[in-house]
Amino acid sequence: MKKATIHEIARSLNIDSSTVSRALNDSPLVKKATKDLILKKAREMGYKRNLLASNLRRNKSNTIGVIVPRISRHFFSSTIAGIEEAAYKDGFNVIICQSLEQLNREQRIVENLLQNRVDGILISVSMETLKGSHLEQCAVTDTPLVFFDRHIKDLPYSGQVLIDDFHGGFVATEHLILKGCKKIAHFTGPKNLEIYKNRLAGYRSAMEEHDLENNGNLILPSSLMESDGFKLVAKLLDTVGDVDGIFCANDLVAIGAMKGLKALGKTIPDDIAIVGFSNEPISEIIEPSLTTIDQNGESIGRLACEMLLRQITRTDKMIRNKTVVLTPKLIERESSNRR
Amino acid sequence: MKKATIHEIARSLNIDSSTVSRALNDSPLVKKATKDLILKKAREMGYKRNLLASNLRRNKSNTIGVIVPRISRHFFSSTIAGIEEAAYKDGFNVIICQSLEQLNREQRIVENLLQNRVDGILISVSMETLKGSHLEQCAVTDTPLVFFDRHIKDLPYSGQVLIDDFHGGFVATEHLILKGCKKIAHFTGPKNLEIYKNRLAGYRSAMEEHDLENNGNLILPSSLMESDGFKLVAKLLDTVGDVDGIFCANDLVAIGAMKGLKALGKTIPDDIAIVGFSNEPISEIIEPSLTTIDQNGESIGRLACEMLLRQITRTDKMIRNKTVVLTPKLIERESSNRR
């Protein structure tokens, strides 16, 4: 069977391949009659443009790479939805990759995307990503890079779309305070990630503003797994007896905590009220339903993608180090609804 | 700044680019000393192989495309985990795409993957996919294709890795029967998809084998959304009063049904027992926890990918129309635990 390249088409019509190429790209340099002829023949021969060749020649792939820790996390799959929407609108393709929270996977992915000459990269870094040496390659190859949500500092050539985690942490904590909680603990995330540092800072700020104790005993580190939440409540109640509220760095930990508390015979929210973070779908379904902070993943994804596309098709000079911050919002549910 | 191609490296070392290429590919045709020299220079110049050019020339991309309805569905993200594991082992890259249950998106994705010259495609089709005309392109371009889970019939050139949905439906239904249910309804999925037809057939078979009524009133079609389950229970209890068990085609519908039943004042499992399908993580967390059927997504993904890779690197002739069937297993939880 023939391969069906523009050259095959050209040969079979006894014309030049450059004319075929132009016809297939609907160039005004080719007259209507010839175009029709070529298009018909192309269809007939089952022609399929070879994007490798085309991209190589044009030095442009019309493709952006997206790197997230895990596609199964609801927050990330909604950012991806937003990204794909924005990308599709401008005729760009999206390659989705997951680092599975591993730095070495993230490095391999970046390397591969750059080798495949994507036009730009959107990334939400892994928990293991402390610095961006592997991302500097993007600057070297002049590939625009935009962080969303989980970012790292000090990469001046990139843009970022973030949510105001400080505000989220503040609002979550203050909500518990307003519900009457006096001794509120915080289960935090990996301390190398800015977002968790900021949620923690928001917690601290709210506690201080209301003159509540927030010492080390009340702040327990987790690695964001459900099992962490389960174990941490036991530890917490062991060291600090009279906790009446917990703000968790994400919903999974919050759910683990709820299960742990139930196992310890505590009732939610009356003994201890809980607030999570992320508004995972499960937070609405469990019982009691979980009060949480919604981040609007789709907007984040859309905005990040739009920013990236602006850099790719930059009319003006490179827009460096631009930051957009979105404000998350509290979703009140039963887990904090104290009488 | 220079582009850093093999030609740049060659020029700066005053040797030929073919030698550089061979050195970078660790060919035995280049002696150690030159290799070292070239590698050093390449690193120094920040060389990055252009995979577009390489793949074009080699006519091979070392990449497979994966198409799933939605990456956020737990079952699919676990198949993807299995796929990536198997692909990585053989040095293949994976491009993940989601059809979002839309045929036209699925078509665009297939087209794009083929244009990008992936070495093979793994697909679990959308709900709208009734026939495989867009997939026939794979045969035309000689691109191996393997279905997993959601497949369509009559595409003889492809392989498939399925689960025994008939058995799953049978086991789920029989479980309810053994738990003492007499009038069991089934909320089914889109009837164009084989898997839902098979689950339904399994349900029917179990009911018949135990001489239980299974007429049309008991079989209600859903489009697999939580909201469907919620609405369907009301409808069901309206038309058929004394239902005491429901087997749902997936977990989401089951959860909707549970919520609907609670809203109607029914208790689970005592008034009505429920069984879902898929073992989504949420099924373990809700209360009562949901009895369901586990499909072992990771194995499916791994096996499908291995089958595809075998076709890509086919030693023997094309293995066509091979089918592997996995047996799903029942996970007993509270939603069916009648006294």
Next chain:
DNA sequence: GCTAAAAATACAATCGATTGTAAAAATATG
């Protein structure tokens, strides 16, 4: 030290599409 064999490198074509420019064909102008 000289030829034969082996090792290392250079040359050149190729993958498929794109694109600037030259050439040819069609049309317009006087």
Next chain:
DNA sequence: CATATTTTTACAATCGATTGTATTTTTAGC
């Protein structure tokens, strides 16, 4: 009808890497 102008098509280089073959260099053997 001859020339100028415009349209259409052909030629040829290019993107960056790979690879079969030819050539040169090195090593071996005597």
